[in-house]
Each structure stands twice: as C-alpha cells, then as structure tokens.
Amino acid sequence: TNWSSNHLNTFILESSLFCIPFNATHHTERSDSWLDVILLDDQSKLGNYFKSDALFIAGHDYLYCEYQIDLPKPVEKFIVYRNFKNCDHTALSMSLVNALCLGFDVLNNIDPNELLEFFLKGVLDALDDYAPVVKCKINGNSNCWITRDLKNKCRECDKLYKLAKRTGDQIMLKHFRIRRKELKIELNHARETYLKNALVNLPTGRTVWSGLKHLGLIKGKQSSPLNYFDPNVLNDYYAIIVRQHEPCNVEFLDSLFTLYSSKVHCSFDWSMVDIVDVTKALNWTAERGLKLNLNETVAMIIGSNGRLRKLDVNSIPPIVVDGIALPYVNSTKCLGLHISNNLSWKLHVSYTIKKINSAIHSLKVRKNIFTQEIRKLLISATVLPLIDYCSAVLIDYTAENDLILQRAINILNVMTIRTYFIATYFFKLLQIDKPTYLSEQFIDIDSRRSQGLALKSNNVNFEIPHFTSNYYENSFVITVIRLWQTLPPDIIGAYSIEVFKTKLLNYLMEQET
Structure with a gap:
C-alpha cells in the first residue's frame, strides 16, 4: 500500500x-x-x-x-633512543673528559648560559659518536613464552596445511589437525608456565598492579575513541546519521496540551525558593565545613513512585542560586553512590553488579595460573571493596537487591557485611563524637547518668525518634539504635575498636550459622 x-x-x-x-x-x-x-x-x-x-x-x-569494507591500516609506531649495544664505555668516558675539560680561569669568567650550552654540546657530540640515535618500529608486544622450537613447529604446521589443501590429500589433512591440536596444547602449557613463573617473582606492594597489567592478566585503563579517530571525522559521521526531520515549531509544541487530555487530575502547590531559604542552606553547609559548587549542584524531587508519576516536571518553577538555574534530575551520583528520586537503590545495585561482573570476568581469564595468595589479593582488592563501600548508608536495601548482590559474589552474606559496617561506624561515632550533625541525632534517654561513664562503656540507651513513614524507619538513626540494643553487653562494652571488630565479627558469624 x-x-x-x-x-x-x-x-x-x-x-x-x-x-x-x-x-x-x-x-x-x-x-x-x-x-x-x-x-x-x-x-x-x-x-x-x-x-x-x-x-x-x-x-x-x-x-x-x-x-566493501575499507580496513584502516594500523598506524605505525616508532620510538627514538640511543643504541648502547656496541658502545665502548671506556672510550666514551675519555671523550667526555676531553670535551668537558676547561680551566679554572675559564669557569670563573664564563657566562652560566654559555657554560650550559658548552656542556650539552660536548655530551651530545660524544654520545652521537659512541651511542648514535636510532629509530625503531614497534611491532607490538612479543609473546615471550613462544620459544624458537615452538615457532619452528608453527611453520611446519602451516606448511603441512598448505600442502594438504594444494594436493587435496585427506590423510595429510587429518594429520595436520592432529598436529595442530598437539601444538595448541604445547602453546597453552608454555604460556601458563611463563605466567606462573612471572607471578612467583612478582614484587609486592603497589607495583603488583603494574606487573599484572604488563602480563595482560588485568585490564588497563579504557581508551577513548579519540585515540583511534580524528575528532572532525567523528563529528561529521554523527552529523550525518542524525534524524533529518526539521525541528518542530513552538505552535506545534503548544498544541500538544490541547490534543491529549490526562485521565488523572492532580495538582501540586509550589512555593518559590527565596533568598532566605538559600541563605539557610548556605549557612548550614558553611557551619559544617562544606562548600557549594553550583556547577556540579543539581535539584531532585524525592517522593514515592505514585506521586512522581503524577508530577509534571515542566510546571516546576526553577531554583536559581547566584544567577544559576539548578537542573532537575531523576538520579545523581554523589561520592560513588547513585541516588534515585524514589530513594530506591536499584540504580546503584545495577552499577555495582556491572563492576563486580567485570572484575570477576577479568580474573577468570587466567584462573588456572593464579596462586592461592594472588587469588586472595585480587578478590580482596577488586571485588569485596565494591560490596563494602558505603555499606552503612545502604540500610534500606530490599531483599531483591540483597539477593542480586549475594548471587554476584556468592561467598558472603551481604546483610552480615552491612550490619558489621553499620555497627563499626556507630562505635567510632560514640568514641569521637564526630561528625556533630550526625552525633546530635542520638539522644540519651537517661540524661542524669554520667556522660563520661556512659561513653566509656558505650552503655547508652538512646531514644528512638518518632516516625510515621517507612523511609524514616529505615534510616540510619533508627536502624543503628535498634541494632545497638540487640548487641550483647560484652561487645558494646569493648574498650578499643580492634576488640569491638573481633567480637562483633564472631557474633555475626555465629548468628549466620
């Protein structure tokens, strides 16, 4: 039609x-x-x-x-260096001594700039004679585990394949497949042996990551497309593939409201944010040592899913601070946490799962060559910190989110880890009483007791604030007070953070079993 x-x-x-x-x-x-x-x-x-x-x-x-596909030719890379392979170091030393020999009278009267030029010229001329500058082409990383014997076997296998295809001999082709299978086993064994020996001699400390990256066991920093394409080429390409419709005029956009009617009638009452409210917020941040960066500040309306669906974002008045209108967003990232406007952690869990899967996948590539110590090091450094990060904040995780994380790591109980970090953070809060904006949320029921004695033994019974919503019930203040009331006295009465962590971990492990 x-x-x-x-x-x-x-x-x-x-x-x-x-x-x-x-x-x-x-x-x-x-x-x-x-x-x-x-x-x-x-x-x-x-x-x-x-x-x-x-x-x-x-x-x-x-x-x-x-x-037709035009395969771009790989860009050739060159390095320039001085070749000391055939250098006569004794003759080079004598040449430098003769070239830089100056009397004391000349040294005292010569200009420093002229002296520097004389020094550079003498050193470079001597190096040009005994260690000339050469330009070498980089052919890529060589496979160090491929010995000369393996290279000869690869050539023989290639010759056997060409001869079998040229003559059509099926017996020879079958013999080639057997040789190819044996050669693959030898190559894998040589590679694993090389990597095992390299891991045994791998230095400890910060240099271990550069060593693993050099061996190709972990991924390096992700490169940008600008490393392979010219910016102008990318701009021209994306300018061509965009939609070719002309932009809509203002009259058409205004008519959309009259063409469609909503079946749900709801309205919101908004009040403009005046300078008094902004000043209060700025004073609050200044009192706590914070500084508001307007270039990275956004506005987000928090509510339930039902109320957010009824919200018309276009009718919301803008929030303007110092002449800058803050954009409205549905989610934002703050200190590594992805916060959504419905206060659910699904977005944060999805990003965490991607990081965990990426880390575990990179470790599985060479799982057969890692020693037990290297495995513990890699898991402790790449996977567990993703679960432990900000566990004290993620209190109101749903059972679905916990199950997703539990399946991702498949080794520890996520709820136990989060409880451990919450209790540990609260113990430190009682010890140092900082930050004050958080410590002042906890009010002792019996204010007549000795504050010093109570803090010394952490035997404090805090008042649970009155709440009328599930959001506040799952907050840090109420959750940690309830948790503190369930812990045994010998744990909350610990005199040091090390003793507290040990007793708490043993207690939580007993609760799991």
Whole structure:
C-alpha cells in the first residue's frame, strides 16, 4: 500500500540509510511488490549487486550484493633512543673528559648560559659518536613464552596445511589437525608456565598492579575513541546519521496540551525558593565545613513512585542560586553512590553488579595460573571493596537487591557485611563524637547518668525518634539504635575498636550459622 511504502521510505530517510535499488523483489500472479530490501549505512560501501532472473522461492527473488569494507591500516609506531649495544664505555668516558675539560680561569669568567650550552654540546657530540640515535618500529608486544622450537613447529604446521589443501590429500589433512591440536596444547602449557613463573617473582606492594597489567592478566585503563579517530571525522559521521526531520515549531509544541487530555487530575502547590531559604542552606553547609559548587549542584524531587508519576516536571518553577538555574534530575551520583528520586537503590545495585561482573570476568581469564595468595589479593582488592563501600548508608536495601548482590559474589552474606559496617561506624561515632550533625541525632534517654561513664562503656540507651513513614524507619538513626540494643553487653562494652571488630565479627558469624 501507499502507506507502507511511504513509511518504509521515511524510515530509510530518517535513519540515513541507503536502499539497494532492486525494484520489485516479490512476485505473484496479480502483482509485483517491493517486499524484500537490503539496507546499507552508506552508499559508497556498495559494490556489485544483482537479483535472480527467475523466482528463487515462494515468489521471492534471490538478492545478492557485495559489501566493501575499507580496513584502516594500523598506524605505525616508532620510538627514538640511543643504541648502547656496541658502545665502548671506556672510550666514551675519555671523550667526555676531553670535551668537558676547561680551566679554572675559564669557569670563573664564563657566562652560566654559555657554560650550559658548552656542556650539552660536548655530551651530545660524544654520545652521537659512541651511542648514535636510532629509530625503531614497534611491532607490538612479543609473546615471550613462544620459544624458537615452538615457532619452528608453527611453520611446519602451516606448511603441512598448505600442502594438504594444494594436493587435496585427506590423510595429510587429518594429520595436520592432529598436529595442530598437539601444538595448541604445547602453546597453552608454555604460556601458563611463563605466567606462573612471572607471578612467583612478582614484587609486592603497589607495583603488583603494574606487573599484572604488563602480563595482560588485568585490564588497563579504557581508551577513548579519540585515540583511534580524528575528532572532525567523528563529528561529521554523527552529523550525518542524525534524524533529518526539521525541528518542530513552538505552535506545534503548544498544541500538544490541547490534543491529549490526562485521565488523572492532580495538582501540586509550589512555593518559590527565596533568598532566605538559600541563605539557610548556605549557612548550614558553611557551619559544617562544606562548600557549594553550583556547577556540579543539581535539584531532585524525592517522593514515592505514585506521586512522581503524577508530577509534571515542566510546571516546576526553577531554583536559581547566584544567577544559576539548578537542573532537575531523576538520579545523581554523589561520592560513588547513585541516588534515585524514589530513594530506591536499584540504580546503584545495577552499577555495582556491572563492576563486580567485570572484575570477576577479568580474573577468570587466567584462573588456572593464579596462586592461592594472588587469588586472595585480587578478590580482596577488586571485588569485596565494591560490596563494602558505603555499606552503612545502604540500610534500606530490599531483599531483591540483597539477593542480586549475594548471587554476584556468592561467598558472603551481604546483610552480615552491612550490619558489621553499620555497627563499626556507630562505635567510632560514640568514641569521637564526630561528625556533630550526625552525633546530635542520638539522644540519651537517661540524661542524669554520667556522660563520661556512659561513653566509656558505650552503655547508652538512646531514644528512638518518632516516625510515621517507612523511609524514616529505615534510616540510619533508627536502624543503628535498634541494632545497638540487640548487641550483647560484652561487645558494646569493648574498650578499643580492634576488640569491638573481633567480637562483633564472631557474633555475626555465629548468628549466620
């Protein structure tokens, strides 16, 4: 129909595609239609094309096209260095002594700049004679585990394959497959042996990560597309593939409200944020040593999913601070935490799972060559910190989120880890009484007791604030007070953080069993 044809043409035009002009591709007794198409992203990539003269199957023509792909040549890399391989160090030393020999009278009267030029010229001239500058092409990382014997076996295997294909001898081809299988086993064994020896001699400390990266066992920093493409080429490409519709005018946008009516009638009462409210917020941040960066500050309306669905973002008045309008967002990232406007941690869990899967996948690549010590080091440094980070904040995790994280690591109980970090953080809070904006939220029920004696033994019974919502009930203040009331006296009465951690960990492990 005309509508289908126009719809297909519009789709091709909007997507910046090219349709190969085969004309009619499906035939019946009464009509010929343009049913089968082949689309390309660029017409310049089309080579030869044709369709069958007779019908291929069920009224469809056989379509054929050649797709031309220009493989970019790899950019050659060169390094420039001085070749000390055949250097005569004794002669070089004598040449430097003769070139830099100056009397004391000359040294006392010469200008420092001239002296520096004289020194550089003498050193460079001597190095040019005994260690000339050479330019070498980088061919890529060499596989150190491939010995000369393995290289010869690879060449023999290639010759055997070429001879078997040239003569068509099936017995020789079968012999080649056996040799190829044996060669793969030898190559894998040589690679694993090399990596095992390298891991045994791997230095400890911070340099261990550079060593693992050099061996190719962990991924390096992700590169940018600008390392491979020119910025102008990328801009031209994305400018071509964008939609080719003209922008809508203002009258059309205004008419959308009259064309569609909402079945749910709800309204919000908004009040402008005046300078008094802004000043209070700025004073609050200043009192606590914080500084508001307006370039990275956003506004987010927090509420339940039902109320957020009824919210019309376009009708919300802007929040302007120092002439800068704060943009409204549905989620934001603060200190590594992804916070959503419905106060659910699904977005944060999804990002955490991606990081965990990426870390575990990179470790599984060479799982057979890692020693037990290296495995513990890599798991402790790459996987567990993703679960431990900000565990004291993620109190109101749902059972679904905990199950997802539990399946990701599959070794520890996520709830136990979070309880451990919450109690440890609260113990430190009682010891140092900082930060004050958090410690002042905990009010002792019996204010007549000795504050020093109470803090000394941590035997404090805090008042649970009154709450009317599930959000506040799952907050840090109420959760940690309830947790503190359930801990045994010997744990909360610990005199040091080390003793507290040990007793708490043993207690939580007993609760799991």
